[in-house]
Amino acid sequence: xxxxxxxxxxxxxxxxxxxxxxxxxxxxxxxxxxxxxxxxxxxxxxxxxxxxxxxxxxxxxxxxxxxxxxxxxxxxxxxxxxxxxxxxxxxxxxxxxxxxxxxxxxxxxxxxxxxxxxxxxxxxxxxxxxxxxxxxxxxxxxxxxxxxxxxxxxxxxxxxxxxxxxxxxxxxxxxxxxxxxxxxxxxxxxxxxxxxxxxxxxxxxxxxxxxxxxxxxxxxxxx
DNA sequence: TAGGCCATCTGGTCCT
DNA sequence: AGGACCAGATGGCCTA
Numbered sequence: 001x002x003x004x005x006x007x008x009x010x011x012x013x014x015x016x017x018x019x020x021x022x023x024x025x026x027x028x029x030x031x032x033x034x035x036x037x038x039x040x041x042x043x044x045x046x047x048x049x050x051x052x053x054x055x056x057x058x059x060x061x062x063x064x065x066x067x068x069x070x071x072x073x074x075x076x077x078x079x080x081x082x083x084x085x086x087x088x089x090x091x092x093x094x095x096x097x098x099x100x101x102x103x104x105x106x107x108x109x110x111x112x113x114x115x116x117x118x119x120x121x122x123x124x125x126x127x128x129x130x131x132x133x134x135x136x137x138x139x140x141x142x143x144x145x146x147x148x149x150x151x152x153x154x155x156x157x158x159x160x161x162x163x164x165x166x167x168x169x170x171x172x173x174x175x176x177x178x179x180x181x182x183x184x185x186x187x188x189x190x191x192x193x194x195x196x197x198x199x200x201x202x203x204x205x206x207x208x209x210x211x212x213x214x215x216x217x218x219x220x221x222x223x
Numbered sequence: 224t225a226g227g228c229c230a231t232c233t234g235g236t237c238c239t
Numbered sequence: 240a241g242g243a244c245c246a247g248a249t250g251g252c253c254t255a
Contacts, residue, residue, distance in 0.1 A: 102232085102233080105232090105233085105234095105241095105242090106231075106232060106233080108242070108243080109231080109232075109233085109243090109244090110230085110231070110232090112243070112244080113230075113231080117229095117230095139227085139228060139229090140228080140229085141228090
């Protein structure tokens with residue numbers, strides 16, 4: 001599970017059951033190239049011949065998206081469509097109008113899904129995981145679950161920071177224990193005191209948390 | 224070959 | 240009426 005190295009935190013990897021490390025590993029290992037699939041026609045990516053073949057062999061009604069100016073690939077589709085029928089919708093319209101309307105609706109839906117995928121790509125780009133070309137990108141579900149956990153951990157880190165600042169400023173006693181680490185993602189540690197020891201370390205650090213603070217470089221440098 | 228993931232089509236529903 | 244959103248269905252690709 002080398003692909004998980006970049007994450008470096010079990011808490012961060014605590015995805016929902018079924019989408020945990022094993023499921024995540026699947027998504028991460030498949031290779032970032034993404035292959036022909038996941039490439040949208042008209043988006044500068046090659047469209048796999050299989051889909052085009054399917055398009056040709058199906059009803060022939062789904063060849064595309066004139067409005068978008070590209071030949072839409074066709075995978076799947078309902079039985080009705082494959083039978084060359086247009087069920088429901090656009091009732092009372094001529095078949096040609098029905099088909100035109102259907103193609104328009106399909107194109108809109110395709111654009112909507114592309115926008116959704118773009119947003120997911122944006123989310124992937126800000127999630128700390130292996131963005132290596134040799135590592136397959138996260139699946140959609142893994143992206144969402146990872147993002148959720150990342151947000152939770154960031155909130156946890158922020159809370160510890162606030163507690164420490166409050167303690168140092170006011171000397172108030174804090175009872176709640178702090179997270180063991182603020183470096184869950186294998187990134188370079190960021191210390192709030194510019195890489196220096198917390199003033200008064202180690203007395204204050206141990207008094208604050210009962211153990212060395214993850215926020216104090218001096219504490220973390222100790223073997 | 225089975226299972227996972229994905230793109231696409233489609234009809235229904237809700238909103239403007 | 241038209242568009243956005245959603246969920247189901249379908250089939251292709253890839254990996255174990």
